[in-house]
Amino acid sequence: MLLDEIKCSFCQKKRAEVRKIITGPKVHICYDCVNLCAELLEREEFVSSVASYKPQVIFEELNRFVVGQDIAKKYLAVAVYNHYKRLDSRKRGTAVTGSVELTKGNILLLGPTGTGKTLLVETLAKKLDIPLAMGDATTLTEAGYVGEDVDSLLKNLYRAAGNDVEKAARGIIVIDEIDKIARRGSGSTSGRDVSGEGVQQGLLKMLEGKIISIQPDSGKGARNANPVLIDTTDILFILSGAFHGIEDIVQRRVGTRAVGFGVKDTRQIIERNQLRTQVQNADFYKYGMIPEFMGRVPIIVPFNDLTIDDLTYILHQPVNALTRQYQKLLAFDQVELVFTADALRAIATKAHKMKMGARGLRTVIEDIMLDVMYDLPSLENITRCIIDEAVVVDRKPPHLETEPRAASAGK
Incomplete structure (x- = not known):
């Protein structure tokens, strides 16, 4: 032939x-x-990976690492699953059927600091093996001003995807502290709002889904490197912020009375949690977010304040709980570390007063364990260290149990 x-x-x-x-x-x-053929194989691999992580499976996996926040877990599980079904439909060319188009659903996580917002997203990304880039809105400014411009978020995702444009275009970008780019009040006279409304405007194109050019900045001679084009249409944006005080805005809108002084803290927490579930875009506008920005973030996921019971549970139940980490550290010195139930409760109570959510737990436990971690390696024959309520509340030393070493016992 x-x-x-x-x-x-x-x-x-x-x-x-x-x-x-x-x-x-x-x-x-x-x-x-x-x-x-290569595209078909890639699509089948992608479909099988997403299909194996249905919303209920994602929810159960998140439960292993994050305590409570069941509503938030359901929102995230469904939103992420639907997002990747949409990606598959785009690959098949079926994202638009008749007059129905599957549009992207960016997500806003709303809730106090230390309630598990970041941990949930990190756990999701690891489980689904998705490129993830995390940014802090407090560092972002308009292009041309001191600070990072919004394109730096795409650069981070590109690096996280191993400089693979296709992988980056299917990744997740998380922007924390998004409430910090709320625009200033109309009475502000301190100059151009380069880190508020200007940043919101700068993010619009990226959130909506456009082809954006970035300049790779890694490696020698990067200034002369060709620009990289990334389509943000299929990138899932997850925004996170405490929006401190937005509950008051909701309260004024719905006309409910605030819980006054002298009532139990638990009731105040319940009220704030309920108000957070009623938040609407109009409340974000009053807070300082522009309508165009909020219009590109259709899914609002409320997170609850953590109670003392929640914090107590967080201390010892999750896979990577703080007490388990310290127990592993002391195990290297052949010492068993024990926290009594009243000690766990006392640690949680102290952390709750700090109003830092789960982050307060590490501050409290680090303070308690400092002397223990300093002294134990120099002590001999210590086999057990018991942390009880007196250690936490009254600053008393922990109870140490000793046991003769086998060599000494034989003499």
Whole structure:
């Protein structure tokens, strides 16, 4: 058979009609069909990975690492699952059927600091093996001003995807402290709002889904590197913020009375949690977020304040609980670390007063364990260290149990 007569066994195109043809003894395949096969295999792999993580499966996995926040977990599980179903439909060319178009659903996590917002997202990204870039809105400014511009978020995602444009275009960008870019009040006279409304405007194009050019900045001679084009249409944006005081805005709108002084703290927490579930875009506008920005973030996920019971549970139940981490550290010195139930409760109570959520737990426990971690390696024959309520509340030393070493006992 003459070379010009060779046809692709799949599409029947002749050698002259395609870029390349790979020939075999009886079968030939062209360059276009090779690429099509690669896309089909990639799509099937992607579909199988997403299908194995249905919302209930995602929810149960998040439960292993994050305490409470069941409503938030359900929101996230469903939103992420739907997002990646949408990606698959786009690959198949079925994202638009008739007049129905599957649009992207960016997410806003709303709740106090230390309630698990960041941990939930990090856990999701690891489980789904998705490129993840995290940014802090407090560092962002308008282009041309001191600070990072919004394109730096895409650069971080590009690096997290191993400089693979296709992977980056299916990743997740998390922007924390998003409430810090609320615009200033109309009475402000302190100059241009370069870290508020200007940043919101700068993020609009990225959130909506446009092709954005970034300049790779890693490696020698990067200034002369060609720009990289990334389509943000399929990038899921997860925004996170405490929005301190937005409950008061909601309260004025719905006309409920605030819980006064002298009532139990638990009731105040319940009221704030309920108000957070009623938040609307109009409340964010009053807070300082512009309508165009909020219009691109259709899913609002409320997080609850953590109670003392929640904090107590967080201390010892999750897979990576703080008490388990310290127990592992002391195990290297052949010492068993024990926290009594009243000690756990006392630690949680102290952390709750700090109003830092779960982050306060580490501050309290670090303070308690400092002397223990300092002294124990120099002490001999210590086999057990018991932390009780007196250690936490009254600053008393922990109870140490000793046991003769086997060598000493034989003398």
